[in-house]
Amino acid sequence: MGTRGVPARYGGFETAAEEIGQRLVLAGHEVTVYCRNPGQTQTEHLGMRLVNLPALRARSLETLSHTLLSILHVIRSRPDALVLFNAANAPFLPLLKAAHLPTIVHLDGLEWKRAKWTGAGVRYYRWAERFSVQRADRVIADAQGIVAHVAANYGRDSVYIPYGAPIIAPGSDLLGRLGLQPRQFHLVVARLEPENHVELIVEGYVRSSTQLPLVVIGEARYGYQYVERVRKAAGGDSRIRFLGALWDQDLLDQLYAWNASYLHGHSVGGTNPSLLRALGAGTPVSAFDVVFNREVTGGHALFFSDVAGVTSAVEAVERDQLGTESRAEMGRKHVATHYRWDAVADSYEELCFSVRGS
Numbered sequence: 001m002g003t004r005g006v007p008a009r010y011g012g013f014e015t016a017a018e019e020i021g022q023r024l025v026l027a028g029h030e031v032t033v034y035c036r037n038p039g040q041t042q043t044e045h046l047g048m049r050l051v052n053l054p055a056l057r058a059r060s061l062e063t064l065s066h067t068l069l070s071i072l073h074v075i076r077s078r079p080d081a082l083v084l085f086n087a088a089n090a091p092f093l094p095l096l097k098a099a100h101l102p103t104i105v106h107l108d109g110l111e112w113k114r115a116k117w118t119g120a121g122v123r124y125y126r127w128a129e130r131f132s133v134q135r136a137d138r139v140i141a142d143a144q145g146i147v148a149h150v151a152a153n154y155g156r157d158s159v160y161i162p163y164g165a166p167i168i169a170p171g172s173d174l175l176g177r178l179g180l181q182p183r184q185f186h187l188v189v190a191r192l193e194p195e196n197h198v199e200l201i202v203e204g205y206v207r208s209s210t211q212l213p214l215v216v217i218g219e220a221r222y223g224y225q226y227v228e229r230v231r232k233a234a235g236g237d238s239r240i241r242f243l244g245a246l247w248d249q250d251l252l253d254q255l256y257a258w259n260a261s262y263l264h265g266h267s268v269g270g271t272n273p274s275l276l277r278a279l280g281a282g283t284p285v286s287a288f289d290v291v292f293n294r295e296v297t298g299g300h301a302l303f304f305s306d307v308a309g310v311t312s313a314v315e316a317v318e319r320d321q322l323g324t325e326s327r328a329e330m331g332r333k334h335v336a337t338h339y340r341w342d343a344v345a346d347s348y349e350e351l352c353f354s355v356r357g358s
Contacts, residue, residue, distance in 0.1 A: 001070050002063065002085035002106075005035025005052070006045050009247055011191075012273040013085045013108065016163055016344075022046040023345035032079065034070040036062070059221075060121070063088050075099045081352035084136075090128035093135040102355040105136035107146055107158070108270060130154060137355045143270035145291040159351055162296075164341030165276035167332070170253045177251065178215070178243070180258075185213045186314060187259035187283075189252070189274050190266065192220040192227050197265030197288050199226070202240060203233040204310020205263075210318055211239070212260050217252070219245040257281035261317040261324070263310065264293065271296055271339070279335045284328040286313035298334035300327050 006021065008014035021031045025047035033048050036055040043050050051073060055066035067089045074082065082096065085106045096103045107129065133139055133150055139158040141147045150158045172182045186205065190196040198216065205214045220227045234240045246252055256262065262278040264287040275296050278285055287293040289303040302313040317324050 001034045001074065001082060002067055002089050003033070003035075005037055005040070005050065006033050006048065009037065012163060012269070012271075013106075015273050016106075017085070018046065018048075019164055019341045020345045020348050021048045023342065024349060027345070027349060029349070032074075032077070034066070034073070036066040064091070067092060071095055071099075074101070080356045083140075083348070083352070087128045087132040088125065090131040090135070093132065097135065102137050104138045104140060104351060104355055105132045106140040106142070107132065107150070108142065133158075138351060140351070141270065143292050143295055145295060146270045159347075161344060161347045161351070162271040162339055163273050163276055164344045165280035165335035165339040166341070167280045167336050168253050168257060168277075169282070170250070170257050172254055172258045174248075174251045174254050175258060178241075180213075180215070180255075182258040183260050185215050185259055186210070186261050186263060186317075187215050187217070187255055187278075188263050188265070189217040189256070189278075190264075191218050192230055194226055195266070195268045197267060199230045199233045200307055201263045201265050201310050202230055204304070204307040205240065205314055206233065206235060206237050207307065207311045208314045210314050212318065213239045213241055214263075215255065215259070216240065216242045217244075217246050217255070253277075253281065256283055259283055261286055261314065263313070264288065266293070276335055276339055279331040280339075282328050282332040284317060284324045285331055286310070286317070296335075296339075297331055298338070300331035300334055302327075 003013040003017050004010045006014060006018040008018040017033055021033055024031050031048045033050055035050050035052045040052050053066060053069045055062045063086060071092050082101050082103045083106060084103055087105060087107050133154045133156050139150065140161050141150060141158040142162050144160060147158050147160050150156055188198060188201055190198055192198050256278050262283045262285050264275045264285060266272050267288050267290050270292055279297065285297055285301040287297060287301045287303055289305045302316060304310045304313050
């Protein structure tokens, strides 16, 4: 509960629900996923039961309105355990507690640091994080950095369960649709929001001497002023291609696997699924220098924190091909060892059993 639901078409929460849910089904469990994908009518996906409910389409109300309807529904079905994604849903924890529904809350990074929230929004997310940690039966942190944050600020232990990384080796036959050649482009896949530093990446790329194009995949659900800032930073540079949202997973996989480098600017999340996918595809990564990205990459990346750092990273990739290939292979081995969806699903199963008996 608390995600946009499955099939996964949006972000990390949805990918986690799909990957974990289908494995729990294979393990013999009944899994229900609450969904808020407009127009969706299917009621089953990969063995999971789907409950499609409406939501108010406003940034501050969409998640809460859908979760409230989901809770009113789930109270009647009495599940053995409930996994609630997103601490923003904290106001409903007393209702779940009163209904005697064992509840696990998944924290996703430091939401209150996201630039789209200001004033009351920041205060709300700080409160929601604290209240979730205090009231949930168990708390999941998807990065060791979040585990440390919860312990330091709230004095509570959380359960570390990361996301998984698909290890993929796709062909390159679909790249021609976009006029691209293998290893002949740099890539960004991100929602166009300030904390993902796409503007910084674009500005750094513009200053570089590279001849390889920069492909930017992503859109902004809210906050179109930032989109304009990103395009202004591009300054009409003909090497930069903005492709908007792209939902063709086969094509996305080929973009992840066959770029010259993947530029990852996310700064406030925990274990980011896009970063994991890039590493699992064996692509060389350059990432914004925060503890979460160093943890996920195992240090097998170039890191930047400013425009000059982006410029240096892009140029280094083309200057040192041997080092770039070695870094990509080490990154792939790292996620293949530490970020396996089967192990993630086993951890969720164990946690659900423990909370049911608490």
